[in-house]
Structure formats: C-alpha cells, structure tokens
Amino acid sequence: xxxxxxxxxxxxxxxxxxxxxxxxxxxxxxxxxxxxxxxxxxxxxxxxxxxxxxxxxxxxxxxxxxxxxxxxxxxxxxxxxxxxxxxxxxxxxxxxxxxxxxxxxxxxxxxxxxxxxxxxxxxxxxxxxxxxxxxxxxxxxxxxx
Numbered sequence: 031x032x033x034x035x036x037x038x039x040x041x042x043x044x045x046x047x048x049x050x051x052x053x054x055x056x057x058x059x060x061x062x063x064x065x066x067x068x069x070x071x072x073x074x075x076x077x078x079x080x081x082x083x084x085x086x087x088x089x090x091x092x093x094x095x096x097x098x099x100x101x102x103x104x105x106x107x108x109x110x111x112x113x114x115x116x117x118x119x120x121x122x123x124x125x126x127x128x129x130x131x132x133x134x135x136x137x138x139x140x141x142x143x144x145x146x147x148x149x150x151x152x153x154x155x156x157x158x159x160x161x162x163x164x165x166x167x168x169x170x171x172x173x174x175x
Contacts, residue, residue: 031086038130045107045126050090054100057087058110058123059130068120070113075120 035053042052058078065076080094080101091097101119105112111122 031088035087035090041127041130045109047107050087050096051100051103053087053090054083054097055104055109055123055127055130057083058104058121059127061121061123070115070120073111073122075111075113075122078119078121080119 035056037049037052037056039052042049042055047055061076061078065078067074067076069075080097083097084091084094091100098119101110101112101121104110109124109127111124113120
C-alpha cells in the first residue's frame with residue numbers, strides 16, 4: 031500500500047480535481063520509479079494495472095472501474111496521456127503536472143533550507159524553554175523537547 035500521498039492542493043484546485051484524482055496524479059508521477067516503461071507513438075508510457083491502483087490507493091479507490099474513470103478524467107484535463115493497448119492500461123504524466131509537489135513549487139523556486147530567515151523575514155530561533163504557570167513560581171522551567 032502506498033502509505034504517503036502528498037497532494038499539491040493549489041494545483042489540484044486549479045485543475046478541479048477531487049482528493050481521489052489528486053492522489054492518483056501523485057501515484058502516476060511515481061510510475062517511472064517502478065513501473066514497466068513502454069514506447070507508444072514516440073512517447074514513454076508506463077504499464078499500470080488498475081488492480082494495482084486499487085491495492086496501493088485503497089483509501090481512495092475500491093473498484094477498478096472507478097480507477098478507469100479517474101484515468102479518463104485526468105486524460106480529459108490533459109494531466110496524463112492514457113492508452114489502452116491489448117486490454118492493458120498505460121499512463122504517461124504530462125508536462126502540466128511535472129512540477130507537482132516539486133521543491134521549486136513548494137518553496138517558490140528558492141532553496142530555503144539553511145537560511146537564517148523564515149518566510150516572514152524574521153530570524154529563525156531555536157525553541158527555548160517554556161515557563162510554566164505553576165502558582166507564580168517563575169523559577170520552574172519546562173523544556174519544549
């Protein structure tokens with residue numbers, strides 16, 4: 031089962047996707063890492079069994095027919111190329127979603143790790159101790175860790 035699904039809410043809303051379709055987009059973007067590539071009409075598609083989608087995205091999909099309809103919806107919205115060949119499903123993500131959940135999209139094209147300022151322009155500080163409201167005794171301190 032696919033345990034972590036990261037949904038780019040802005041892009042999902044932009045294309046009018048529901049949560050199930052957005053999860054399927056995320057799943058389709060991972061196909062190059064494990065699915066079998068096949069050249070069809072000069073483009074690289076990845077074989078994906080609808081039963082595999084139901085198994086991996088069981089929170090979002092219970093039936094293979096629902097997956098087929100979702101593939102067709104994503105195809106109509108030009109987010110994937112979808113082909114059936116000899117009864118098998120092949121998917122190729124389009125350029126419209128190539129930056130879905132990308133580092134550049136999430137962080138505005140700049141690397142933010144290791145900087146000394148947060149997004150509000152204030153210096154980052156390590157969390158310090160927190161005083162307790164223990165009957166006015168300000169000498170007691172609890173760690174935030």
